[in-house]
Amino acid sequence: MIQLSNLEELLAYKPNPIEDGQLVYVDGYYQKGDGGGKLVRWMACSTKADNGGTIHDPLIGSSGRWETVHNGVGDFRWFGILDATKNADDAMDAMVNDSSIHLIETHTDLNFARRHTYDRSDIELNFFGHTVTTKGIELNTKSNPFGAVIFFQGKASGEVQTLTLSAELPEQTDVLEVFDSASFEVDDWWLVRVKNNPEGNAQRELDYMLQITEIMDDSHVRVNYKLGWTLAVGREITFKKMNPVFRSHVRNMNFIGVSVPNNGSTSEKPFDTWDQIGSHPIAYEFAVACNVVDVNATKVFWPVIERRYCTHYVTERCRLTNPEEVIWGGTGYLTQQLNVLYGHVRDCHTSNARHLNDFTCAAYCMVENCHGDGDEHGSFVTHGQYEHDLTYIGNSGLLSFANSGTTWGDSAKRITVKKHTGSRVVAHKRITDLTLEDVHAVWKEGLVDSGTIWANADGLQMRGCTADTMLTLSQSSARSKRGNLADGCSFGMTKDAEIARLPGTAHAGFRPVIADFVMQNCHFHNVDHNTIGSIQRLVLINTWFKGASPEAGAIQVGCAEVIMQGGGFDNCGIKLVGVFDSGVTGTNDQSITVDGGALFSGTNAEKAFLKSGNTSGTVTWIFGDCKSSASDEDMAHFSIQGGSNKLRAVGSRFSGGKYEVADGSFGSGSYLLMMACVEEGVDRSSLPEESDVLKHVAGNMIISK
Missing domain, CATH: 2.40.30.240 (Elongation Factor Tu (Ef-tu); domain 3)
Structure with missing residues (x-):
């Protein structure tokens, strides 16, 4: 075998034309030992174009080429790319477009000045942790997140x-x-x-x-x-x-984009080519089983990894820190995924980005152990283009689902989130069968609406969740076959805020809940003049409400029916304010049932545990096994403020305070029955006189003060 020092000597060497297949080992590209060494073979009949790395034409025009001998693994150093001072675009084109190469290895930093589109399958680009820059890169086309440095497109x-x-x-x-x-x-x-x-x-x-x-x-x-x-x-x-493109992978890249002037506006570009300056590394369209692993990026404009019409892929151990833009639509993502199936995003991280993971029209995908800090714009989002069967496990960062507007459909189905911590959960659009397990919305100073969960009550199931400052329920769809449930959850309240929306409230897009809801083993704390403005049938099982102070306002309730089994109210209470016009029940009647060992204690601003407002329908009051203990003589166990009422109390216990009944509250069609109750020091002076339908003395144990 002939051995030469560098490429210059190879091109000067004159092979014998009849010695087809002559092997020569070149010790370096520019000089011996510089890393560009390779084995080449003389191919006497070859007329392939010289590309400076795998094909060399020493005769310029005649047949005969030196072709690099390899086992399918390409190297940028073959092309004289020994650092980022020489652009690597031509070398990458030559290797990716060579079907005999299945792996391209990088052993130095690289710079690219062009944006490349390939339809190549079965290729892997492994940068081995080296830095990729894009100094002097050509302008992108307008509004084009697919104008990446590396774009695989079927x-x-x-x-x-x-x-x-x-x-x-x-x-x-x-x-x-x-x-x-x-x-x-x-x-x-x-x-x-x-x-x-x-x-x-x-x-x-x-x-x-x-x-x-x-x-x-x-x-x-x-x-x-x-x-x-x-x-x-x-x-x-x-x-x-x-x-499609199949199995074209990118691994182990450290990407640094180019600076872009700060926009500072969500709607206008500061100049015409503003969105064409920036750079980002990777995009796929019409691709199958194309994975991206261990890519770290900063100073990107469009998403680090853009995908559309992709399936069976993994995005793993990728990071984005401080992108160039996060306000203008589509910028500053780690990964945006449009019309994708069977994707798995795991072990990724972002800092001060727009979105870590964005799904639009995605299905059967999973996001696992991914974390976003500086996440005010939402780490995990879907756009609402009929996404379904998405699973999030063990992540942290703000969640926002189906929240991009009616253009896309405002719809999603069967999203499951487990073991998640974030500053907000926004899921109030048409999201059906949302499951939240061990999800925690944590208040963050300076972030509006942080510590809140906004959820659509259409098959909503919450287990072991917490929200520091508010749970707000609304209903934008009625597609689910399963009930709405909160189990083992804890919710902090913000004064005057709504737990379930009334119609016509300040936040557009929130509609009242016309479905039923079950809350069991839950705790609401810091309650102060909050509103359950809707929900047809609210069932409270071993659920507790604690007022922010003894002066806190009661909960304003517009449910058609409230059933309380166990649990209780401390320094809190319920004020029935009439049923909203849901078009479901066709009645304004309300009822409240208190049983199962429920407990009322303390006081509140309404001076009543249960109170009726000016309702136009009939209010039914049912007291069973419950204990109501007033902390002062002005506190009412029930305060009935007129209208038509039906009250039954059997086996209940009342201590201190009073009963409060306005004149005329038990007119025609009403009744009052109290039996087998124990009353200790209760002022019952406002109860109406007994009659055939008003009985409250006989059969009770009445203990005076």
């Missing part, structure tokens, strides 16, 4: 089918109707998109790249996805055949 084949559904496609089906199944083959990939709903130009319940797994008959195929939403007869679906 291509359309040109085949398209469009049909109008002749039958409903039910939720969870994996069989789709097609115009002609003869155009489909098993393992084909097709972009499948339903026409948008008229309420928003991105309102599409089905918009994914799917794999064909079975040909069912002439007009039906099976795919690798179960629908999350029902599609009605008459909906139009378009199928576009794709040739």
